[in-house]
Amino acid sequence: MELRKEYVNELARLMRENDKIVVLDADLAGAGGTKPLYKEFPDRCIDVGIAEANMACIAAGLAAEGFVPFIHSFVPFVARRALDQIAVSVCYSEQNVRIVGFDPGVHTTSNGGTHMSFEDIATMRAFCNIAVLDVVDGVQLRKALPYIVEHKGPLYMRFVRKQTDELFDESYQFRFGKADKLADGDDLTIVASGTMLFDALEATKRLQGEGYSVDLLGIHTVKPLDEEAIVASARKTGRVLTAENHSIHGGLYGAVTEVLSARCPTLCDAVAVRDKLTQVGSLNDLKRDYGLTADDIYVRAKKLLATK
Amino acid sequence: MDVVQFSKEIRRQTLRCLHSQGSGHVGGSLSIVDVLAVLYSKHMHVDPKQPKMADRDRLVLSKGHAGPALYATLALKGFFPEEWLDTLNKLGTRLPSHVNVNLTPGVDMTAGSLGQGLSCACGLALANRLKGVKRYVYVITGDGELQEGQNWEGAMFAAQKQLDRLIVLVDSNKLQIDGATKDVINVEDICAKFASFGFDAQRVNGHDFDALDQAITAAKSAQNGKPQCIVMDTVKGKGVDFYEAMGAGVHSTTVTDEQYAAALEELK
Numbered sequence: 001m002e003l004r005k006e007y008v009n010e011l012a013r014l015m016r017e018n019d020k021i022v023v024l025d026a027d028l029a030g031a032g033g034t035k036p037l038y039k040e041f042p043d044r045c046i047d048v049g050i051a052e053a054n055m056a057c058i059a060a061g062l063a064a065e066g067f068v069p070f071i072h073s074f075v076p077f078v079a080r081r082a083l084d085q086i087a088v089s090v091c092y093s094e095q096n097v098r099i100v101g102f103d104p105g106v107h108t109t110s111n112g113g114t115h116m117s118f119e120d121i122a123t124m125r126a127f128c129n130i131a132v133l134d135v136v137d138g139v140q141l142r143k144a145l146p147y148i149v150e151h152k153g154p155l156y157m158r159f160v161r162k163q164t165d166e167l168f169d170e171s172y173q174f175r176f177g178k179a180d181k182l183a184d185g186d187d188l189t190i191v192a193s194g195t196m197l198f199d200a201l202e203a204t205k206r207l208q209g210e211g212y213s214v215d216l217l218g219i220h221t222v223k224p225l226d227e228e229a230i231v232a233s234a235r236k237t238g239r240v241l242t243a244e245n246h247s248i249h250g251g252l253y254g255a256v257t258e259v260l261s262a263r264c265p266t267l268c269d270a271v272a273v274r275d276k277l278t279q280v281g282s283l284n285d286l287k288r289d290y291g292l293t294a295d296d297i298y299v300r301a302k303k304l305l306a307t308k
Numbered sequence: 309m310d311v312v313q314f315s316k317e318i319r320r321q322t323l324r325c326l327h328s329q330g331s332g333h334v335g336g337s338l339s340i341v342d343v344l345a346v347l348y349s350k351h352m353h354v355d356p357k358q359p360k361m362a363d364r365d366r367l368v369l370s371k372g373h374a375g376p377a378l379y380a381t382l383a384l385k386g387f388f389p390e391e392w393l394d395t396l397n398k399l400g401t402r403l404p405s406h407v408n409v410n411l412t413p414g415v416d417m418t419a420g421s422l423g424q425g426l427s428c429a430c431g432l433a434l435a436n437r438l439k440g441v442k443r444y445v446y447v448i449t450g451d452g453e454l455q456e457g458q459n460w461e462g463a464m465f466a467a468q469k470q471l472d473r474l475i476v477l478v479d480s481n482k483l484q485i486d487g488a489t490k491d492v493i494n495v496e497d498i499c500a501k502f503a504s505f506g507f508d509a510q511r512v513n514g515h516d517f518d519a520l521d522q523a524i525t526a527a528k529s530a531q532n533g534k535p536q537c538i539v540m541d542t543v544k545g546k547g548v549d550f551y552e553a554m555g556a557g558v559h560s561t562t563v564t565d566e567q568y569a570a571a572l573e574e575l576k
Contacts, residue, residue, distance in 0.1 A: 022438075043438060046434070046469075048465055049461075049465070051458075051461035051464075053424075053427070053458045053461065054427045054430075054458060054462055054465055056427075057424045057428045057430075057431065057458070057462070058427050058428070058430050058431040058462075058465065059431060060417075060428050061417065061427070061429060061431015061432040061434070061435065062432075062434060062435050063431075064409060064416070064417060064428070064431070064432060064435075065431075065432060065435030065436070065439070066435070067435055069431075084421055084424075085458075088418065088419075088420065088424060089417075089418060089421075089428055092408075092418060093409055093410065093417070093418035094410055
């Protein structure tokens with residue numbers, strides 16, 4: 001199922017249980033998938049028009065009165081256009097606003113260039129007290145939502161609207177701030193967030209086929225990061241490769257190396273966007289061009305393994 | 309205490325607060341004292357003992373740098389001890405230069421980065437509507453602040469959602485940091501602008517207590533599906549001659565021992 005459908009179905013269920021949840025859109029209720037909620041909850045769904053800064057502050061006002069507003073748009077509009085509003089009226093003001101960004105990084109595809117953002121994790125992560133989530137699939141999204149409603153403090157999450165790949169099954173349990181261990185090994189640690197987890201899994205299988213044992217950590221909560229899991233894995237393997245659909249500056253690679261440099265200095269490398277302008281293209285072409293494929297993970301993993 | 313005396317006392321306590329730091333946003337604090345005096349003596353439905361009372365009127369001080377004037381008002385109303393006024397901007401204070409909803413009893417929204425207050429107030433007004441709370445949300449903005457485009461996003465939204473319990477009070481002191489507002493980027497005709505955005509808009513002398521009282525009363529009773537705007541013609545640094553005479557420089561200036569003593573003498 002498309003993530004936006006998983007999202008809206010679960011949000012509708014939660015809205016039936018909890019009359020404090022409010023949905024705000026900035027003229028993308030149709031594209032983002034929240035439109036059906038407007039019929040069932042006309043009072044608690046608000047389309048502010050093309051005015052993301054206004055939306056962030058309206059949400060802050062609602063949150064100040066005890067509501068749990070979810071604001072939505074494409075990543076750069078909800079997370080970048082409204083950055084000062086998020087900094088001051090949401091984060092500094094300690095309001096329980098949920099900031100939901102659609103189609104992170106390369107997933108913007110044909111809307112790329114202006115609509116593509118590789119810096120959202122870095123900017124959000126730098127704000128005090130905000131939680132930052134990079135979601136991999138629909139099951140994870142659905143299982144995370146009940147927690148997201150209850151979380152205390154601001155929260156930013158990004159996911160792909162239309163993606164249909166599935167990693168987890170119904171037995172999956174979402175644990176905020178905890179890594180998902182997807183493979184256990186001693187030779188190399190791969191830490192991947194969001195949809196890069198699919199590629200990381202593929203690369204891991206290939207490496208395993210060659211006889212390497214890989215510790216694979218899936219990260220949905222980039223902040224607060226599961227430091228213990230990362231340090232424990234780095235101690236075991238001595239080599240860490242991160243993979244993220246984001247700039248190499250300040251995202252998952254930044255978060256992981258901040259922890260390791262202080263607690264367990266380890267040789268690391270990153271599969272991430274290396275200071276390259278945003279652009280349009282098909283998903284596969286963009287992934288190849290930015291070096292975000294399973295192949296890229298495999299090649300960098302082999303280079304790290306060769307240093308042992 | 310009648311409103312005239314109350315306003316005088318707010319000015320004295322505002323300057324006390326700023327004097328504790330030796331400098332600060334003197335001009336824009338003094339220009340809103342009279343409307344604060346009218347609001348908090350005649351209109352704001354609040355309880356200092358229950359600052360978070362659900363059934364209360366809210367005030368968003370969008371020009372958050374005028375915090376000292378609001379702090380003086382709230383202290384005089386009994387929201388917190390007057391001694392707090394001597395702690396402005398000291399590390400760990402409950403009274404930061406720009407207002408913070410989480411630090412100060414009686415402050416309903418954080419503000420300071422200009423242009424965000426009207427949008428936040430729209431959120432408060434919507435929340436009241438969802439909860440069935442029939443109270444008013446006041447916003448005080450500066451006139452220079454209206455150069456921030458987000459105000460007009462908020463204004464369009466308020467009109468669209470018929471937030472007629474939202475009352476925007478524009479402190480039109482006609483000065484901003486870099487000079488006269490008309491010389492930097494002219495924001496006039498403010499009344500016509502808000503009217504064209506779907507507000508009921510009035511213009512009053514922002515230092516005339518009766519005019520302010522009547523305008524606020526009219527805005528509260530309108531209840532016609534239109535958000536309300538009152539443009540207040542004010543004087544930056546109002547109430548202290550040498551501050552009034554400073555022009556744009558009064559936005560952020562000193563309150564030395566000598567200036568404080570001279571100001572108190574004038575405000576006797």
